[in-house]
Amino acid sequence: KLGMTFEDLQGQLKFSGQHMQGDDYAVAGIADLSHATVWGKSFEDLRAEFDYWTGQFDVHTIHGRNYGGKVAGRVTFTLPESETAGAEGAGGATCYSGRLRFQNMNMSIVSKELHKKNPDGRLTAEIDFQGETHSVQTLTGEGFVNMDDVNLWSVPLFSQLFNFLTLNDISDTRFNRADLYFRLLDGVVVFDDMDFNSNSIDF
Numbered sequence: 001k002l003g004m005t006f007e008d009l010q011g012q013l014k015f016s017g018q019h020m021q022g023d024d025y026a027v028a029g030i031a032d033l034s035h036a037t038v039w040g041k042s043f044e045d046l047r048a049e050f051d052y053w054t055g056q057f058d059v060h061t062i063h064g065r066n067y068g069g070k071v072a073g074r075v076t077f078t079l080p081e082s083e084t085a086g087a088e089g090a091g092g093a094t095c096y097s098g099r100l101r102f103q104n105m106n107m108s109i110v111s112k113e114l115h116k117k118n119p120d121g122r123l124t125a126e127i128d129f130q131g132e133t134h135s136v137q138t139l140t141g142e143g144f145v146n147m148d149d150v151n152l153w154s155v156p157l158f159s160q161l162f163n164f165l166t167l168n169d170i171s172d173t174r175f176n177r178a179d180l181y182f183r184l185l186d187g188v189v190v191f192d193d194m195d196f197n198s199n200s201i202d203f
Contacts, residue, residue, distance in 0.1 A: 068106030097130035121150030
């Protein structure tokens with residue numbers, strides 16, 4: 001119902017609940033996991049407080065480690081009315097919204113899951129988002145990505161961009177910092193601003 005998959009959970013889950021009236025109930029708890037796989041991604045030392053009441057499931061104060069860095073944030077899921085009323089059939093999609101921050105990720109670890117190239121450097125990113133679980137095309141939001149001490153040519157997105165712009169002369173350039181600001185529109189990433197700094201070139 002939440003559109004999430006959990007695997008290989010190791011740790012403790014503590015919760016308590018209360019029946020309100022009719023089909024209404026409330027639940028609150030804490031997940032304290034040494035390891036967990038969420039949406040196919042591995043997390044360590046994952047801790048999250050959560051609560052549920054009248055069709056809204058809040059996962060707040062999320063903290064954990066992923067890709068050699070840290071992840072923090074919150075996510076809220078709102079179930080369709082038919083689910084909370086006990087009616088048969090979906091009657092609509094589960095909606096979600098939240099904010100996630102990924103800090104000081106090791107790009108060589110991230111890239112192994114995405115492509116064969118192996119860039120080094122560190123990555124920090126933050127995203128505010130919302131959508132519906134039935135389709136990635138409903139995903140909207142905005143955020144930023146920062147990369148430190150990186151050869152952008154080793155990142156497929158930028159190697160394709162530099163090839164298109166015939167910037168082959170910078171293939172060996174190491175950038176001290178790269179900042180990107182983006183929006184998510186119906187599942188499509190739109191970059192609004194890019195800023196690259198190196199000892200030899202800025203653009």
